[in-house]
Structure formats: C-alpha cells, structure tokens
Amino acid sequence: MSETRIPATPPLLTVAGVTRRFGALAAADDLNLAVLPGEIHALIGPNGAGKTTTCALISGELAADEGRIGFDGRDVTAEGVVARARRGLVRAYQVVALFPTLTARETIEVALIAPTRSVWRPFAARDRDRRLADSAGEVLRRFGLDPDDRRPAAVLSHGERRRLEIALAAARRPRLLLLDEPLAGLGPEESAAMVETIRTLAADATILMVEHDMEAVFALAGRVTVLVAGHAIATGTPDAIRADARVIKAYLGEDDAG
Numbered sequence: 001m002s003e004t005r006i007p008a009t010p011p012l013l014t015v016a017g018v019t020r021r022f023g024a025l026a027a028a029d030d031l032n033l034a035v036l037p038g039e040i041h042a043l044i045g046p047n048g049a050g051k052t053t054t055c056a057l058i059s060g061e062l063a064a065d066e067g068r069i070g071f072d073g074r075d076v077t078a079e080g081v082v083a084r085a086r087r088g089l090v091r092a093y094q095v096v097a098l099f100p101t102l103t104a105r106e107t108i109e110v111a112l113i114a115p116t117r118s119v120w121r122p123f124a125a126r127d128r129d130r131r132l133a134d135s136a137g138e139v140l141r142r143f144g145l146d147p148d149d150r151r152p153a154a155v156l157s158h159g160e161r162r163r164l165e166i167a168l169a170a171a172r173r174p175r176l177l178l179l180d181e182p183l184a185g186l187g188p189e190e191s192a193a194m195v196e197t198i199r200t201l202a203a204d205a206t207i208l209m210v211e212h213d214m215e216a217v218f219a220l221a222g223r224v225t226v227l228v229a230g231h232a233i234a235t236g237t238p239d240a241i242r243a244d245a246r247v248i249k250a251y252l253g254e255d256d257a258g
C-alpha cells in the first residue's frame with residue numbers, strides 16, 4: 001500500500017509565541033507564524049490587528065517582550081534591523097523618506113554599492129561605475145521604471161514610488177522580503193501592475209506581505225494568516241481561509257466568503 005507523504009519543509013521564518021505590548025495593549029499577543037521558503041504569505045486582519053507591529057517585530061525595528069523569532073534556522077530575536085538584513089530579511093521602506101532628492105537610478109545604485117563593495121573593488125573606477133549603472137538599469141527596468149528618468153524620487157507618481165521602494169529592497173537580493181501594504185493608494189491599473197511585480201519577485205524571494213486588498217491577496221498568496229487582536233486565528237490556503245467560519249466572523253464578513 002502506498003502512502004503519500006508531504007515532505008516537511010522547515011520554515012524560513014518562525015515567529016514563536018511573540019508578544020509586544022504598548023502599555024496595557026498587546027499589539028502582538030502570543031503570536032505564532034511560519035513562513036515557508038518560496039511562498040507568498042499574506043498577513044491580513046482588521047485595522048489595529050497588529051499587522052504593522054508584526055512586520056516591525058520581524059524586521060527588527062521593534063523588540064519582542066516575549067517569544068522568539070527564527071530566520072533560516074537561527075534565533076535572530078536579539079538581532080537588530082541591520083544584522084537581520086545582512087541575513088537576507090529585508091523590509092521595503094518608503095523611498096521618499098529615505099532619499100527624496102535622489103533619482104530612481106541613484107537610489108538603486110546606493111543600494112547596490114552597500115552590500116557588494118568588495119565585488120566592485122577589483123575593477124577600475126570607470127568600469128565599476130558603468131557596471132553599477134548597468135545593474136541599476138536592469139533592476140529598474142524589471143520594475144517598470146526608466147533608468148534615464150532624471151526626476152528626484154520626491155516628485156515621482158505614487159505608483160512609481162511604490163515600485164521604486166520594492167525595487168530598492170529587491171536590489172539587496174533578500175531571501176525574505178517584507179511588504180507592508182504594497183497596493184495602498186494605487187489605482188486599478190497600478191494595482192494590477194504591482195500584483196505582477198510581486199509575482200515576478202516571488203521567483204527569487206520568499207514574500208511576507210500585509211495587504212488589505214483581498215482580491216490581490218487571494219490572487220497572489222499561497223498561504224494566508226489572519227490576525228485579530230494581535231493573535232493569529234487561522235493560517236491556510238486562500239480557499240481554506242475564505243471558508244473558515246472564524247475568519248468570516250472576525251474579518252471577512254459573509255459577503256466576501258463566497
């Protein structure tokens with residue numbers, strides 16, 4: 001008799017019993033979450049559920065009061081943002097807040113220089129600059145941005161800025177990319193383009209994304225975790241989540257359940 005076995009894949013990221021309090025409020029409350037290598041995992045939940053707090057706990061911006069965070073088999077609970085980013089755990093940040101006066105290409109060049117300085121060292125300065133510009137151009141074109149655009153990041157359209165943010169994070173070649181509401185504020189066309197961008201990104205990186213747009217979540221995610229009051233109430237495939245009575249009651253509502 002043959003038996004179908006599902007190989008147990010160790011998670012790339014494990015959030016184990018993590019609690020983070022702000023005064024009397026537990027924004028993350030004994031939270032458990034596992035992100036498997038290669039998946040697009042969506043974190044959804046009502047306003048104030050603790051999604052952004054969870055992102056910050058995972059990236060290392062916020063320290064956990066209790067619990068452990070594991071990445072790639074190591075306990076990274078005590079590590080800060082930079083140490084976790086070096087391991088490949090990278091969050092996409094708002095570009096305009098970082099480099100408002102740089103062009104898209106300069107922004108990406110800065111990101112490319114940082115982790116690979118030693119790789120460029122053997123080349124002559126001019127050759128090095130050309131290679132850097134070529135690499136930055138490649139990254140930008142991949143995200144539908146024009147490498148020859150001379151405008152500073154501050155005046156790019158909202159959609160262009162969101163794409164530049166993700167391009168900047170992707171240029172670091174993360175193993176796990178954290179995206180906090182990548183579709184927020186985008187129109188229908190820009191949203192559709194962003195969904196495709198995220199799908200492309202998933203070829204090279206595992207993705208954990210917080211998103212309110214359920215159509216996009218259910219189109220992109222392999223698994224979904226539902227957060228309510230700092231607690232993960234369910235994790236499963238989009239179909240399982242849509243059919244989960246607890247999720248319908250707490251978040252999705254009857255209309256979205258069909």
Ligand SMILES: Nc1ncnc2c1ncn2[C@@H]1O[C@H](COP(=O)(O)OP(=O)(O)OP(=O)(O)O)[C@@H](O)[C@H]1O
Binds near residue numbers: 045047053054
């Ligand atoms: N720095 C802080 N100080 C005090 N309370 C905070 C802080 N950050 C978050 N909170 C509170 O923690 C709870 C969770 O907030 P969080 O932003 O993580 O939720 P969210 O699920 O991302 O919400 P939204 O969908 O509205 O972005 C909220 O009640 C919020 O007011």
